[in-house]
Amino acid sequence: MKKAYIRDDRSPVPLNENVSRVMSRNKARNTKPELNLRRSLYAHGVRGYRLNWKKAPGTPDISFPGKKIAIFINGCYWHRCPHCELPLPKTNKEFWEEKFDKNIKRDIKKEKELLDLGWIVIVFWECKIKTNMKDCTNKIKAILECH
Numbered sequence: 001m002k003k004a005y006i007r008d009d010r011s012p013v014p015l016n017e018n019v020s021r022v023m024s025r026n027k028a029r030n031t032k033p034e035l036n037l038r039r040s041l042y043a044h045g046v047r048g049y050r051l052n053w054k055k056a057p058g059t060p061d062i063s064f065p066g067k068k069i070a071i072f073i074n075g076c077y078w079h080r081c082p083h084c085e086l087p088l089p090k091t092n093k094e095f096w097e098e099k100f101d102k103n104i105k106r107d108i109k110k111e112k113e114l115l116d117l118g119w120i121v122i123v124f125w126e127c128k129i130k131t132n133m134k135d136c137t138n139k140i141k142a143i144l145e146c147h
């Protein structure tokens, strides 16, 4: 059965399918870069992490609650990746600027909350996972080994 597509009525109607597709992916869990990272961790013998653990501020994508390590995989578009600098939609510019601004502020807030509680926060950009999975995996392994 085809799933009904429910639009967030706060957002302006997207002008083209491309924008629409990106919008509906906003709160996606198990995104491709995340799955790839998990696969890589598994292949390197890393186990025992939680997915979307709600007891930690910001519900980290991957976390090691015992070691207080939180990992976020940020989509370049929604979290405004500084490496990619993806263009804003051409229409409703103000709306999007405000929305992205809120996303960024939310990211900063959840990171601060975690740090205040003694967590280690690791943020990976989607593009870095795509181009340099090895470094991302090694970084997590190194941090796990010394905590």
Ligand SMILES: [Zn+2]
Residues within 6 Å of the ligand: 076, 081, 082, 083, 084, 085, 125, 126, 127, 128
């Ligand atoms: Zn990026």
